[in-house]
Amino acid sequence: MxxxxxxxxxxxxxxxxxxxxxxxxxxxxxxxxxxxxxxxxxxxxxxxxxxxxxxxxxxxxxxxxxxxxxxxxxxxxxxxxxxxxxxxxxxxxxxxxxxxxxxxxxxxxxxxxxxxxxxxxxxxxxxxxxxxxxxxxxxxxxxxxxxxxxxxxxxxxxxxxxxxxxxxxxxxxxxxxxxxxxxxxxxAMVQAAGQTGRIARAVERLVREYDRPLRVEQLARDVHMSVSGFHHHFKAVTALSPLQFQKRVRLQEARRLLLGRAVDVTRAGARVGYDSPSQFSREYRRLFGASPREDVARWQANDLPRTPQTR
Structure with missing residues (x-):
């Protein structure tokens, strides 16, 4: 068998x-x-x-x-x-x-x-x-x-x-x-002579030097573009003007420092390049919907992560 x-x-x-x-x-x-x-x-x-x-x-x-x-x-x-x-x-x-x-x-x-x-x-x-x-x-x-x-x-x-x-x-x-x-x-991102490649270099510089004064004319000159052409292509790539871009990066970094308790509210604005505390607070509220102190208190009250990240 x-x-x-x-x-x-x-x-x-x-x-x-x-x-x-x-x-x-x-x-x-x-x-x-x-x-x-x-x-x-x-x-x-x-x-x-x-x-x-x-x-x-x-x-x-x-x-x-x-x-x-x-x-x-x-x-x-x-x-x-x-x-x-x-x-x-x-x-x-x-x-x-x-x-x-x-x-x-x-x-x-x-x-x-x-x-x-x-x-x-x-x-x-x-x-x-x-x-x-x-x-x-x-x-x-x-x-x-x-x-x-x-x-x-x-x-x-x-x-x-x-x-x-x-x-x-x-x-x-x-x-x-x-x-x-x-x-x-x-x-386009890696073509150094192309418009997008030039904007990419300007973007990386703004991200790296967000706390420095913004001089659009100098930034445009450094990437070999006219000021008007620089503004046009910058907004086409990022959906923001150079000034709006810098503000976003500054305020996001300030929020990261505040929620991580690395600095207090009075020093956060100065750390990211703001000379005026009132301007910092006003623009912070406009982006995040609350003043810096209110925002920190809300995150602490809800026991939310100190460094919010999402991908």
């Missing part, structure tokens, strides 16, 4: 981004990872609006939904989307869908301008041009991009492979973004 065949074992279900993030994004808030440039985020509920500077990156949501605002533009994205940030921008973000049972799970991958520039030179015919100058866009998440991101995140399960494989996957991801529908934005 012949033996019965051994029962077939069912193959394990393929890993999903939600599953991998559930394992590794274990605590609330933003967390760095051993993979260079990869950050994870978890939240157990909808959030208050959070004002922060997004650096060049791609952001994916595995579970939940998110709203980001750039000037007067509001963009919502979820698991089927990709958020691309091609220049540093002061944004307002809010988690729309999340619960303790089904938390918001997301990630962002920092973009390396030097790597994108090298790829644009190596594959010039593959990088589309044209399109909007805006530094922020939500687009459909393409399967190849999703697969590359999943493989990058799965390296957290095998950290011994990170040094060898992470640079290869990051290069693949940047290549796929460069040749994808929004590749023109990335190409």
């Amino acid at each position: 012949s033996a019965s065949p051994a029962p077939r074992t069912q193959p394990a279900p393929p890993p999903t981004l939600t599953g991998v993030l559930t394992r590794h994004a274990t605590g609330p808030g933003l967390q760095a990872t051993p993979v260079p440039g990869l950050h994870l985020y978890r939240a157990g509920g909808a959030s208050e609006p959070v004002h922060t500077v997004y650096t060049p990156s791609v952001c994916l949501v595995a579970q939940g939904r998110k709203l980001v605002q750039q000037g007067e533009t509001s963009l919502t994205y979820g698991p089927e989307d990709l958020l691309l940030v091609s220049v540093s921008l002061p944004l307002t973000a809010r988690i729309l869908e999340a619960s303790p049972e089904k938390p918001y799970l997301a990630l962002h991958v920092d973009l390396d301008p030097a790597l994108i520039a090298a790829l644009a030179v190596e594959f010039p015919e593959a990088a589309p041009g044209g399109g909007s100058q805006s530094g922020l866009v939500v687009t459909a998440l393409e399967p190849l991009v999703q697969d590359a991101v999943l493989r990058l995140v799965r390296l957290l399960d095998r950290p011994e492979h990170i040094p060898a494989l992470a640079p290869l996957i990051l290069r693949e991801l940047c290549y796929l973004l460069l040749v994808g529908p929004e590749g023109g934005r990335l190409r």
Whole structure:
């Protein structure tokens, strides 16, 4: 009598981004990872609006939904989307869908301008041009991009492979973004002689030197643009005027210092470049809906995080 065949074992279900993030994004808030440039985020509920500077990156949501605002533009994205940030921008973000049972799970991958520039030179015919100058866009998440991101995140399960494989996957991801529908934005970002590349350099300088007096004429001259052309292209990329951009960055940094209890209200304005305490308080209220003291008291009363972050 012949033996019965051994029962077939069912193959394990393929890993999903939600599953991998559930394992590794274990605590609330933003967390760095051993993979260079990869950050994870978890939240157990909808959030208050959070004002922060997004650096060049791609952001994916595995579970939940998110709203980001750039000037007067509001963009919502979820698991089927990709958020691309091609220049540093002061944004307002809010988690729309999340619960303790089904938390918001997301990630962002920092973009390396030097790597994108090298790829644009190596594959010039593959990088589309044209399109909007805006530094922020939500687009459909393409399967190849999703697969590359999943493989990058799965390296957290095998950290011994990170040094060898992470640079290869990051290069693949940047290549796929460069040749994808929004590749023109990335190409413009790294073209030093192009208008967007010049604005990107001015933006990085404003972010770095936010506490210094703003001289638009000098800034325009430094990036070899006329003042009128600089204003036009700056607003096309950031949705803000240079002065509005600087105010946003200053006030967001002041709020971070206040909520982190690094300084008191009387010194916060001076730390970020305000000479007038009354002007600082007035503009703080206009952006955040409360005076600095009221804002700090509200966050402390509600036991909210000292350094609000959302991605």
